[in-house]
Amino acid sequence: xxxxxxxxxxxxxxxxxxxxxxxxxxxxxxxxxxxxxxxxxxxxxxxxxxxxxxxxxxxxxxxxxxxxxxxxxxxxxxxxxxxxxxxxxxxxxxxxxxxxxxxxxxxxxxxxxxxxxxxxxxxxxxxxxxxxxxxxxxxxxxxxxxxxxxxxxxxxxxxxxxxxxxxxxxxxxxxxxxxxxxxxxxxxxxxxxxxxxxxxxxxxxxxxxxxxxxxxxxxxxxxxxxxxxxxxxxxxxxxxxxxxxxxxxxxxxxxxxxxxxxxx
Amino acid sequence: xxxxxxxxxxxxxxxxxxxxxxxxxxxxxxxxxxxxxxxxxxxxxxxxxxxxxxxxxxxxxxxxxxxxxxxxxxxxxxxxxxxxxxxxxxxxxxxxxxxxxxxxxxxxxxxxxxxxxxxxxxxxxxxxxxxxxxxxxxxxxxxxxxxxxxxxxxxxxxxxxxxxxxxxxxxxxxxxxxxxxxxxx
Numbered sequence: 215x216x217x218x219x220x221x222x223x224x225x226x227x228x229x230x231x232x233x234x235x236x237x238x239x240x241x242x243x244x245x246x247x248x249x250x251x252x253x254x255x256x257x258x259x260x261x262x263x264x265x266x267x268x269x270x271x272x273x274x275x276x277x278x279x280x281x282x283x284x285x286x287x288x289x290x291x292x293x294x295x296x297x298x299x300x301x302x303x304x305x306x307x308x309x310x311x312x313x314x315x316x317x318x319x320x321x322x323x324x325x326x327x328x329x330x331x332x333x334x335x336x337x338x339x340x341x342x343x344x345x346x347x348x349x350x351x352x353x354x355x356x357x358x359x360x361x362x363x364x365x366x367x368x369x370x371x372x373x374x375x376x377x378x379x380x381x382x383x384x385x386x387x388x389x390x391x392x393x394x395x396x397x398x399x400x401x402x403x404x405x406x407x408x409x410x411x412x413x414x415x416x417x418x419x420x421x422x423x424x425x426x427x428x429x430x431x432x433x434x435x436x437x438x439x440x441x442x443x444x445x446x447x448x449x450x451x452x453x454x455x456x457x458x459x460x461x462x463x464x465x466x467x468x469x470x471x472x473x474x475x476x477x478x
Numbered sequence: 479x480x481x482x483x484x485x486x487x488x489x490x491x492x493x494x495x496x497x498x499x500x501x502x503x504x505x506x507x508x509x510x511x512x513x514x515x516x517x518x519x520x521x522x523x524x525x526x527x528x529x530x531x532x533x534x535x536x537x538x539x540x541x542x543x544x545x546x547x548x549x550x551x552x553x554x555x556x557x558x559x560x561x562x563x564x565x566x567x568x569x570x571x572x573x574x575x576x577x578x579x580x581x582x583x584x585x586x587x588x589x590x591x592x593x594x595x596x597x598x599x600x601x602x603x604x605x606x607x608x609x610x611x612x613x614x615x616x617x618x619x620x621x622x623x624x625x626x627x628x629x630x631x632x633x634x635x636x637x638x639x640x641x642x643x644x645x646x647x648x649x650x651x652x653x654x655x656x657x658x659x660x661x662x663x
Contacts, residue, residue, distance in 0.1 A: 260527070267529055276528045283522035285531055292539035299543045323561040330558065337555060344556035346547050348663060351576050362607070362628055365616025372608035379604045386576060393574050400662050402562035407573040411580060414593035431564065468525060474614045476523060 275460050277467040284467075289364065293357035294463075298456070300350040304388075305449065307343040311336075315395070317441035319434045322397035347389050354385045370469050374462040381459060384452045391444040394437060405440070406432050557663060569648045572662055578642030579635050585650050600631075 243255040253269040329336035367375035413423040428435030583592035611624035647653030
């Protein structure tokens, strides 16, 4: 990656040139209340700021420092952040939709109609949920592609790639289980086709299909199973695995990769 | 910049008359790098603070993502067809778009190959990838085998997805998307 002069200019660290007493937030942090809130209230030298980051709960998913080359759009296209933001959008909109949805064949479809016509912002929230889901599949797949072409999975980051493959599978399962919930023709037959593939597994195929569907065909027990997987089991799994993914990213971010063709 | 300090010039410039700046007398001006607020160039492999450098970029990426989702959600409504009816099979029967490549394979090969062996091999291959492509090189031109293999499979997968998603109509026959539209999202 070549960096032009302008790009270099905007990422330069400055030595601290302000005085503590000039800065309102610095003074607030020095009060006894401020000192009780911030575990590391002094933010004057770079070392202070690193300590402040290190002791912040909200920033603990981030490393304190990162390589300069990994900052820009060109490096990652920010696809990891985009995927995570879409997951957040899906959780927020999904919780709202859960208030108005009952997973039974006699209620599901009319509930969706009610969401679209009577629930405040129901149509909009459902749209956000649907399009975020499709975009998340795209973003996660693109994230994988970008990481591959960037060679970002090289030692010591190999295992985080494996965790990423698991996250891609979970994303697909999340999307697929959610696909059934509107209980319209589109949902019913897409899931019928999709679960037929499970029946092709040798020897245990029929059993796998039966466990997935709760019977030989898509019916009310399938809807309940997919609902529970969609709103409880898979979200917990995806958030948990994502936490491990981000934790590994943070832990490995500054480790030496021992590359022979590193940038410049 | 760093080369400014190497300039040769008179070491100290004395002012002709004493000057006063915020209550303090200026004795002289020293050329070269400023002592405070020094700027140094950060090389690509040097470390920078995540706050603010990475976090502002992530904040912008997050807001852009949410803006795109909002715009799409305002412009396009999520589809809702007729209520599910096990007696009425639509033609074509389509899986969600991310399984369209698998469905296209199922139409061409034995189900055991298309439904089990191929997806299983893809997942295992993806998991094994960083351990196979384990050289100390990251640039694509130094990893030609890995990049060619990955790109080939990716292109095949995208083409199969597009065919299954857009170019298949009744009885899984070939249609042109501008003649008949069978894409469901």
